[in-house]
Amino acid sequence: MRFNVINYLIGEGISNLFKNKKSTISSLMIMCATMLIFGLFFVIGENINAFVKNVADAQEIRVIIADTATEEQIEEIGKQILEIDGVRNAEFISKEKAYEYMKEMLGESGAELLEGREGIFSVSYDVTLTDLELNDEVQESILQLEHIKKIESANKVITQVISLANGVRIVTGGLLILLVIISIAIISNTIKLTVHARRKEISIMKYVGATNSFIRWPFLVEGVIIGVLAGLLSVGIIWGTYTLIANKIAETSFLEIAHWKLLEFKDMFKLILTVYLGLGVGIGVVGSSISMKKYLEV
Amino acid sequence: MIEFKNVCKKYGTGTDAVKNASFKIEKGEFAFLVGSSGSGKSTLIKLILKEEEPSSGNIIINGKDTTFLKQNRVPYLRRSMGIVFQDFRLLPDKTVYENVAFAMYIVKATPKHIRRQVPMVLSLVGLSGKAKMYPNELSGGEQQRVALARALVNNPSMIIADEPTGNLDPDTAWDIMNLLNEINMRGTTVVVATHAKEIVDQMKKRVIHINKGVIVKDDKKGGYDCEI
Numbered sequence A: 001m002r003f004n005v006i007n008y009l010i011g012e013g014i015s016n017l018f019k020n021k022k023s024t025i026s027s028l029m030i031m032c033a034t035m036l037i038f039g040l041f042f043v044i045g046e047n048i049n050a051f052v053k054n055v056a057d058a059q060e061i062r063v064i065i066a067d068t069a070t071e072e073q074i075e076e077i078g079k080q081i082l083e084i085d086g087v088r089n090a091e092f093i094s095k096e097k098a099y100e101y102m103k104e105m106l107g108e109s110g111a112e113l114l115e116g117r118e119g120i121f122s123v124s125y126d127v128t129l130t131d132l133e134l135n136d137e138v139q140e141s142i143l144q145l146e147h148i149k150k151i152e153s154a155n156k157v158i159t160q161v162i163s164l165a166n167g168v169r170i171v172t173g174g175l176l177i178l179l180v181i182i183s184i185a186i187i188s189n190t191i192k193l194t195v196h197a198r199r200k201e202i203s204i205m206k207y208v209g210a211t212n213s214f215i216r217w218p219f220l221v222e223g224v225i226i227g228v229l230a231g232l233l234s235v236g237i238i239w240g241t242y243t244l245i246a247n248k249i250a251e252t253s254f255l256e257i258a259h260w261k262l263l264e265f266k267d268m269f270k271l272i273l274t275v276y277l278g279l280g281v282g283i284g285v286v287g288s289s290i291s292m293k294k295y296l297e298v
Numbered sequence B: 001m002i003e004f005k006n007v008c009k010k011y012g013t014g015t016d017a018v019k020n021a022s023f024k025i026e027k028g029e030f031a032f033l034v035g036s037s038g039s040g041k042s043t044l045i046k047l048i049l050k051e052e053e054p055s056s057g058n059i060i061i062n063g064k065d066t067t068f069l070k071q072n073r074v075p076y077l078r079r080s081m082g083i084v085f086q087d088f089r090l091l092p093d094k095t096v097y098e099n100v101a102f103a104m105y106i107v108k109a110t111p112k113h114i115r116r117q118v119p120m121v122l123s124l125v126g127l128s129g130k131a132k133m134y135p136n137e138l139s140g141g142e143q144q145r146v147a148l149a150r151a152l153v154n155n156p157s158m159i160i161a162d163e164p165t166g167n168l169d170p171d172t173a174w175d176i177m178n179l180l181n182e183i184n185m186r187g188t189t190v191v192v193a194t195h196a197k198e199i200v201d202q203m204k205k206r207v208i209h210i211n212k213g214v215i216v217k218d219d220k221k222g223g224y225d226c227e228i
């Protein structure tokens, strides 16, 4: 296509937006609103995902070895643990080390209690996971090995965090679908108004021999511009509010207790921008195509 | 150029608008299409434009049978014809120049070609001085000239007009018909559906008479009245 034709088509699309100010603005606002609701859950989900990853990094399964195991057997167990799917690392903890850790944890007053009782500790492996979701399977596999006395881990917390993450993911997915449906309906309705207002022009175009794709372009441009504007506006709004709220939360020590640091917006910026722009363009294209259908069948 | 072979058109409502029509309009011909209201003139024209599909029969345009033409080829068929209507169908928010240039944008003409061609057709229809005016600033006759210029601007091989003088006073109607005649003299085929009895009688062109969907008479140099 030649340059002036592209100019013409895009120009027409933009002038459609202005001729149709009221419905352009209202569809922009509704789309923004749905995008923001989606964005809220998206941002929460991203933070929970980051948290889950942190927990996974910090989570340790302590595999306590039976006292009867020989040194070779202990070494063998270490190798076998490393071979299990989902295990990132297995650190050997000797009796002395376990004693040191306990002393550290109990502080000075508790240390007296432990004096001379290194013997009560067992050798163990501290196992870290590549993926929290594999927690149960890894534990099962470890229990199948010989000379294992028992496993200690914070199972309950893990399951809760994972189910929270999954819940947020489901809600976000549902909202995404809702957002797409609502936005397509809104955009196609807005463009239907333009198409209706310009039906005379469209019919003239058809008599002069315009192809359907040529007729469609300005409306496509209109839809995509609304979608992209809504996307950009939403990113801006989310950016502002997120930063504000994250700073307020950081001022309280609320999250420190859970060793949870909120993500910074710039960590999510690219992803959110991509998702919003992708949605905006996609919704614009689909919405305008739907609204054109009826008028192109001449 | 335009050939109908046993064409029938029955609308979804059950109306038989065209019944077994067969005729042939040669390249460079000027043909009137006459008949009382509701006789099927507009339907015939819509069939030529492929705005309506024939129920049976074949329509051949420029040597090509359009009966099975794919929908996405219809725009290219229409580019071979300039179409003019009774109600002008101009875009009110575009100037005379833009209304004509619009038809060239649509076929993706170059800006250079547009700048050369539009003034040329505007002068052909006698509107050189009114290029910057809007349709509502023009008389009916002038508006129809703009429509004619738009129909001509892409150099179609035929002009198809459905009652082009229906909204005009007799003098202005003559202006438009004379213009169509002039265009025909330059080699463009012209088909005009009309009720303008006097003009048809005086122009001594081919007249195809249609009555209740049937072509009842085809005069090589005929008049409007049709004795059956």
Ligand SMILES: Nc1ncnc2c1ncn2[C@@H]1O[C@H](COP(=O)(O)OP(=O)(O)OP(=O)(O)O)[C@@H](O)[C@H]1O
Binding pocket: B011, B012, B013, B015, B016, B017, B035, B036, B037, B038, B039, B040, B041, B042, B043, B044
């Ligand atoms: N889209 C349509 N659907 C159903 N019937 C139609 C349609 N268009 C036209 N008809 C019918 O077909 C017949 C022929 O109509 P047409 O418009 O071709 O007549 P015409 O000769 O152009 O009349 P006029 O001189 O008044 O313009 C009429 O009976 C009309 O009611």
Ligand SMILES: [Mg+2]
Binding pocket: B041, B042, B043, B162
């Ligand atoms: Mg008619």
